[in-house]
Amino acid sequence: MGLSGQKVTLRYTIAAEDFISAGEASSHVKKTLNKLGIRHELIKRFTIAMYEAEINTVIHASGGEAYVEITPEKLMVKISDNGPGIPDIEKAMMEGWSTAPEHIREMGFGAGMGLPNMKRYADDLAVESEVGVGTVVTITVYLS
Amino acid sequence: MLVRDIVKTLDAEILTGEENLELDIQAGCGADLMSDVMAFVKDNVILLTGLINVQVVRTAEMMDIKVVCFVRGKQPTEQIIELAKSKGITILSTKNPMFIACGLLYKAGLTGRGVWD
Ligand SMILES: Nc1ncnc2c1ncn2[C@@H]1O[C@H](COP(=O)(O)OP(=O)(O)OP(=O)(O)O)[C@@H](O)[C@H]1O
């Protein structure tokens, strides 16, 4: 399998409150990108960012959806949820800022590093959110 | 530092992933919060953690981390070991607590830093 000019799209449902299966979408994307022969370093950056966003929909919203688009130019994933939304995105982007309760920290999340990590690893990161409506995170890594 | 020597240094038990014993590890990352691990950029890393759940293995998978060591003698569930096995990730368990485990590896020469360390 190789990327010969065409577009590959993938869709996933991220189950609500399912901490065990959280990350399966990112894992499947990683496998797919490996098969497509994408450069390792780019796969790593893309899937870490996607995994952070996937985990966020599980721990902060009640699950969501992921839509992945792979073209010869770029890797793109849009992760959307109908959760509580983020009141102050600027604050949420700061290293160490987290509203995760104690039981989430006990599961290894809540360092307040997820969004900063997404920013660090993605070439482009867009966070759109409305309180009471939901959040859409778009992560892009360019291939060229 | 070879995984084989890490096992000796930590007096660790190998729970899965004997195939990685000859891998050369350049740096260690000790953390209980997974996003802290994901902020650590470096190849050929061993992850030491006191956290026991499947997301540790997922994090290792995303980070291309091939060796995970659980500290304080914690025993992972069969589900964790099976997931690691399917991803080709070695799982070790040491009775040493985090601070001592990190210190032993550092003293033995595993002194590599992460990119933003
Ligand atoms: N999908 C989302 N829905 C609602 N709130 C969110 C969402 N994603 C992030 N947030 C808010 O932004 C904060 C910061 O997110 P970030 O991912 O950086 O840290 P965290 O998830 O709290 O901890 P970590 O990612 O380090 O485990 C969260 O604590 C939460 O308040």
Ligand SMILES: [Mg+2]
């Ligand atoms: Mg997060």
